[in-house]
Amino acid sequence: MNEYFYEAYDKNGRKVSNIISAQSLEEAKSLLKNQEFVVVKIEPIKKNFSFKLFEGKITEQELYNFFKELSIMTKSGVKIEKALTVIERSLDNVKLKKIVNEIVKDIKSGVTLPSAFEKHSIFDSLIVAVIKTGDSTGTLSESFSNIAEYLKFKIQFKQEIKSALVYPIFLIFASFLTIFAMFKFIIPKFFSIFSANYEELPLISKILLNISNFFTLNPYFIGTFIMLIVGVNILIRTGKLKVLLDYSVNVPLLRNVVINLELSRFSYSMYSMLSSGIDFLKSLELSTNVVQNKKIKRSLESVIPDIRSGKTITESFRKIEYFPSFMLSLINVGEESGNLKDIFYELYTIFEERFKTFVKRTLTILEPAVITLTGIIVGFIVISLILTVMSMSNVKL
Structure with a gap:
C-alpha cells in the first residue's frame, strides 16, 4: 500500500x-x-x-482536545462514528488526522471501538482500558471525559514544574554567562598589562589568572561543554539516565520529593480508573505503569498477586515501604466504606500539595543561593584586581 x-x-x-x-x-x-x-x-x-x-508529533494537548471534543459530542447524542468523522475534518495535525481516519474505517468494517483505538501506540493501555469499560457499560461520553481530565492533569502537572524552573534556570544561565565573560574577555585584557611581572603578582591574582588562562588557552573548552550537554541529552532520550534516577528514592534529600511526585501520579491514575468503572485490580495494574521510578513501581507490582489471592488491599499495601502510614489509614477507611475512588482523589491532593510545597521551598532557597554564589565569585574577582593594582603600584594596605 x-x-x-x-x-x-x-x-x-x-x-x-x-x-x-x-x-x-x-x-x-x-x-x-x-x-x-x-x-x-x-x-x-x-x-x-x-x-x-x-x-510531526502528536502532543498531549492535541490528545486532550481530541478526547474533550469526543466527550462533548457523544454526550450531546452524536454517534461515535459521526463524532470521529466531524473531529477528523477539524484536526490540523496530519498524523492524528490519519489515525482518526483509520479508526473510522475500522469501525465501519466491523472492528470494535476499543480494538480500533488499541491498534495505535499513541493511545496507551490506560486509555484503551477506559474506552473498553465505557464501551461495555454504555458510558462512552463519561469515559472520554475521564480520559480528557487525566490528560489535562498530566499537562498541567508538567507545565507547573516547567514554570517553576524557568526563573532558576535563567538565573543560573545568566550567572554562568557573566562569570564566563569575565574570565574569557575582561580578566585577560586586564592582566595583559602585568604579564611581564607575573612572579610579583599576589597569590590570589595568580589563581585568578590561571583560571582565566584555562578559558582563554583551551580551545576545546566550549566544545567539551557542548558535548557534555549532548551526552546528557542522549542519556535522557535512551532512558539510561533513569537508571541513576531510580536510586534517587534512596537519597535522603530527594526521597520525599520523589515519593510525593510518584504517589501523586499513582493516586490520580487510580482515581481516574475507578471513576471510569474499572475494577480495583485492573486499575492497580494500569496505574502502576504510570509510575516512573522503578523501585516504587516494583513495590506496587509485588502486591498485585497478594490482592489477587484474596488478601485485603490494606494488608497488601502494608508491605510497600514507600507508602506513609496516613495513606494506609485512609485506604483502610475507603476499603471498609467502599469509597476508594474519593480516597485516592484526596491522596492525590495531599501528595500534590506536598510536592509543590517542596518545590517552592527549594526554589526559595536556590534563587538567593545562586545570587550569593555569583556575588562571591564576582567579589573575589574584584578584590583580586584591586590587590593586583595595589601590589604593582607598591601601595601598602
Missing part, C-alpha cells in the same frame, strides 16, 4: 486535506471520487525524511 497526500473539496464545499492509502495514484483518485471529493491536489508521500518531518 502507498500513501498519498491530497487536498480536495467535499460535497459541502469545504476544503479538506488528508492522507489516503491505495495501491496506485489512479486507485487513490477513484476512492476519493467515490467519497464525493473534488480533488485539487494529490501526490505520493515519500517514506523517508520528508514523510517523518511532515507527520
Whole structure:
C-alpha cells in the first residue's frame, strides 16, 4: 500500500486535506471520487525524511482536545462514528488526522471501538482500558471525559514544574554567562598589562589568572561543554539516565520529593480508573505503569498477586515501604466504606500539595543561593584586581 497526500473539496464545499492509502495514484483518485471529493491536489508521500518531518508529533494537548471534543459530542447524542468523522475534518495535525481516519474505517468494517483505538501506540493501555469499560457499560461520553481530565492533569502537572524552573534556570544561565565573560574577555585584557611581572603578582591574582588562562588557552573548552550537554541529552532520550534516577528514592534529600511526585501520579491514575468503572485490580495494574521510578513501581507490582489471592488491599499495601502510614489509614477507611475512588482523589491532593510545597521551598532557597554564589565569585574577582593594582603600584594596605 502507498500513501498519498491530497487536498480536495467535499460535497459541502469545504476544503479538506488528508492522507489516503491505495495501491496506485489512479486507485487513490477513484476512492476519493467515490467519497464525493473534488480533488485539487494529490501526490505520493515519500517514506523517508520528508514523510517523518511532515507527520510531526502528536502532543498531549492535541490528545486532550481530541478526547474533550469526543466527550462533548457523544454526550450531546452524536454517534461515535459521526463524532470521529466531524473531529477528523477539524484536526490540523496530519498524523492524528490519519489515525482518526483509520479508526473510522475500522469501525465501519466491523472492528470494535476499543480494538480500533488499541491498534495505535499513541493511545496507551490506560486509555484503551477506559474506552473498553465505557464501551461495555454504555458510558462512552463519561469515559472520554475521564480520559480528557487525566490528560489535562498530566499537562498541567508538567507545565507547573516547567514554570517553576524557568526563573532558576535563567538565573543560573545568566550567572554562568557573566562569570564566563569575565574570565574569557575582561580578566585577560586586564592582566595583559602585568604579564611581564607575573612572579610579583599576589597569590590570589595568580589563581585568578590561571583560571582565566584555562578559558582563554583551551580551545576545546566550549566544545567539551557542548558535548557534555549532548551526552546528557542522549542519556535522557535512551532512558539510561533513569537508571541513576531510580536510586534517587534512596537519597535522603530527594526521597520525599520523589515519593510525593510518584504517589501523586499513582493516586490520580487510580482515581481516574475507578471513576471510569474499572475494577480495583485492573486499575492497580494500569496505574502502576504510570509510575516512573522503578523501585516504587516494583513495590506496587509485588502486591498485585497478594490482592489477587484474596488478601485485603490494606494488608497488601502494608508491605510497600514507600507508602506513609496516613495513606494506609485512609485506604483502610475507603476499603471498609467502599469509597476508594474519593480516597485516592484526596491522596492525590495531599501528595500534590506536598510536592509543590517542596518545590517552592527549594526554589526559595536556590534563587538567593545562586545570587550569593555569583556575588562571591564576582567579589573575589574584584578584590583580586584591586590587590593586583595595589601590589604593582607598591601601595601598602
